[in-house]
Amino acid sequence: MIIRKAEIIISAVKKQQYPDTLVPEIAFAGKSNVGKSSMINALLNRRSLARTSSQPGKTQTLNFYNINDEFNFVDLPGYGYAKVSKSEQANWAAMIDSYLHGRQQLKEVILLVDIRHEPGKNDIQMYEWIKSFGFKGYIIAAKADKLSRSQQLKSIGLIKKNMQIKDSSLIYSFSSTSKLGLEEVWILLESILGLQN
Ligand code: GTP
Ligand code: MG
Numbered sequence: 001m002i003i004r005k006a007e008i009i010i011s012a013v014k015k016q017q018y019p020d021t022l023v024p025e026i027a028f029a030g031k032s033n034v035g036k037s038s039m040i041n042a043l044l045n046r047r048s049l050a051r052t053s054s055q056p057g058k059t060q061t062l063n064f065y066n067i068n069d070e071f072n073f074v075d076l077p078g079y080g081y082a083k084v085s086k087s088e089q090a091n092w093a094a095m096i097d098s099y100l101h102g103r104q105q106l107k108e109v110i111l112l113v114d115i116r117h118e119p120g121k122n123d124i125q126m127y128e129w130i131k132s133f134g135f136k137g138y139i140i141a142a143k144a145d146k147l148s149r150s151q152q153l154k155s156i157g158l159i160k161k162n163m164q165i166k167d168s169s170l171i172y173s174f175s176s177t178s179k180l181g182l183e184e185v186w187i188l189l190e191s192i193l194g195l196q197n
Contacts, residue, residue: 001186001195004068006044011061015098019064024193025072025105028140029096029126030112032056032078035142035176039112040065040073042176043186056081062099071193072105080122100133108135108192115141115155115173119162127163138170138188139163145175 009019028036037050037059044067051058056078063075076099077092084092100109109130113119119127131137141159144152152173165171172188174181190196 001190002068003044003046006046006049006065006067008049009064009066009072011063013061013095018062018099018103019066019072021064021066021072022105023066023069023071024107025064025074025103026107026189026192027074027076027099027109028112029076029109029130030078030140030142031114031120031122032058032081034078034112034114036078036112037075038176039140039142039174040075042179042182043073043189050075057083062095070195074099074106076109079126080120100130108138109133110138110140112140112142112174113159115144115152115159116146118158124163136170137165138172139165140172140174140181140185142174142176144173144180145178 010017012018028039030036033056037052040050041047041052049065050063059075059077061077065073065075067073076096079092111127111130113123127137139159141156147155156171156173160171172181172185174185
């Protein structure tokens, strides 16, 4: 994929703020700090288009990015970090729910999980939620640079087992740091978007 243009369109917290673009969209979901914003930067070869942080809870809004005027990426706020009140959790869920419901342009929601850890209850819940909207349920096992190749394979096996994934083509290892998996993930994204570049 040749990136000619990559820019933020809007940070939205409610439906009225979603861009009225009609291009296909892909959203990235997952636990806080798993590396969603970093992945968007790595895919677009931009250092800091999407804001990242070593502290969980950096992305708090739905951030829409325009790529080449051809498609959008949507960086979703993460879940599952400690310092969140019940009302903030409810706000988060309402914000995601309103986006997942009836956004025609949204082609897939891709779930990132940390390749080093067995998926938690939150991850499994999020996965079920994503699939309940009819999405395929693609998983990115992120931060793959933290493990050796053999450990990566072992972890992928555990993730598949825990998330009850039978189809290996639904799961990809990825690292924003080493760019491992970049090509494979782009091939996937292009096919989801219906673009051939
Ligand atoms: P929230 O916005 O809080 O939901 O988090 P996020 O999922 O957007 O995570 P973010 O991209 O901000 O990354 C969190 C931390 O993980 C940062 O310190 C990143 O530098 C680091 N990180 C992200 N991706 C990778 C990776 O592939 N490898 C390594 N080693 N670190 C990574
Ligand atoms: Mg983020």
